[in-house]
Amino acid sequence: MVEPERLHVLTARALGRQYAGRAAVSHHSRLLLAGLPTYAADLRTVHLTSVVDPVRADRETGDAYRRNATVRRPGVVVHEPLAGLRLAPADERPGGARPAVLPVAVSLLQAGLVAGPEAFLVPADVAVRRGSTTPDELSDVSGLFRGHTGIGPVRAALPWVDARHESPGETRTAHLLRSLGFALEPQVEMVVEGRLSRPDFRIRGTRVLVEFDGAVKYGGDGRALFAEKQREDALRRAGWVVVRVVWADLARPQVVLARVRSALAAAA
Numbered sequence: 001m002v003e004p005e006r007l008h009v010l011t012a013r014a015l016g017r018q019y020a021g022r023a024a025v026s027h028h029s030r031l032l033l034a035g036l037p038t039y040a041a042d043l044r045t046v047h048l049t050s051v052v053d054p055v056r057a058d059r060e061t062g063d064a065y066r067r068n069a070t071v072r073r074p075g076v077v078v079h080e081p082l083a084g085l086r087l088a089p090a091d092e093r094p095g096g097a098r099p100a101v102l103p104v105a106v107s108l109l110q111a112g113l114v115a116g117p118e119a120f121l122v123p124a125d126v127a128v129r130r131g132s133t134t135p136d137e138l139s140d141v142s143g144l145f146r147g148h149t150g151i152g153p154v155r156a157a158l159p160w161v162d163a164r165h166e167s168p169g170e171t172r173t174a175h176l177l178r179s180l181g182f183a184l185e186p187q188v189e190m191v192v193e194g195r196l197s198r199p200d201f202r203i204r205g206t207r208v209l210v211e212f213d214g215a216v217k218y219g220g221d222g223r224a225l226f227a228e229k230q231r232e233d234a235l236r237r238a239g240w241v242v243v244r245v246v247w248a249d250l251a252r253p254q255v256v257l258a259r260v261r262s263a264l265a266a267a268a
Helices: 004-018 027-033 104-115 117-130 135-145 151-156 168-179 222-237 247-251 253-267
Strands: 023-025 046-050 055-057 064-066 071-073 076-079 184-186 190-192 195-197 201-203 208-212 241-245
Touching: 004 023, 004 027, 004 046, 023 027, 027 046, 027 104, 027 117, 046 104, 104 117, 104 135, 104 151, 117 151, 117 168, 135 151, 168 184, 168 201, 168 208, 168 247, 168 253, 190 222, 195 222, 208 253, 222 241, 241 253, 247 253
Parallel strands: 046 076, 208 241
Antiparallel strands: 023 046, 055 064, 071 076, 184 201, 190 195, 201 208
């Protein structure tokens, strides 16, 4: 069986070629083509953006009018064009032409418009870390969406894009903590008992550390788990208070808030 992400990529490429000259692959479909992670993406639906001017002339009167260019069909949505958008240049490869695609930065903002700030931040952190875009470029292209419903929360998240977040779990943890009002320092290096340690987050100005525990990072290796416990014990002996966050906690903000507040009180 083909994995959902792989099936989506294959479908997006096929639809991109089918709509060649009329639309370009966009939103989370474009991000998956670029090998970026996604969050809250409906993999059953491919998204494209029209590159055809939606302004038409009435055949009888000659008057210009604008029609809604968004087309929704089972498995595909073709969005209205974005004024002022420049497409990435098409290129050729063995086996045929690549479908037209929107710039990664634009598609990141589009993903956020559809599914919220986390859907923007999860792939944006990776894209910036890889050099596929920059915070400045993201800020610039956000102007393309002026007046679009839902752009406010995504634009507010622009300062939170941080290449130091090393996994989608860390990105989502950072988003949750910042939404709760905490200022963070990601990946702070410190030497504890002669060992270099780099906790996921420090609550700025405090001795509270927050670690996202995705579990899979241990890979079933008992030695890795033991080493992680030793590292955390050393941090505690050095006076740091460690809060661990797991996947389930990301849907329980009040639990995380209470846990961090308790840690701050203990560290005071």
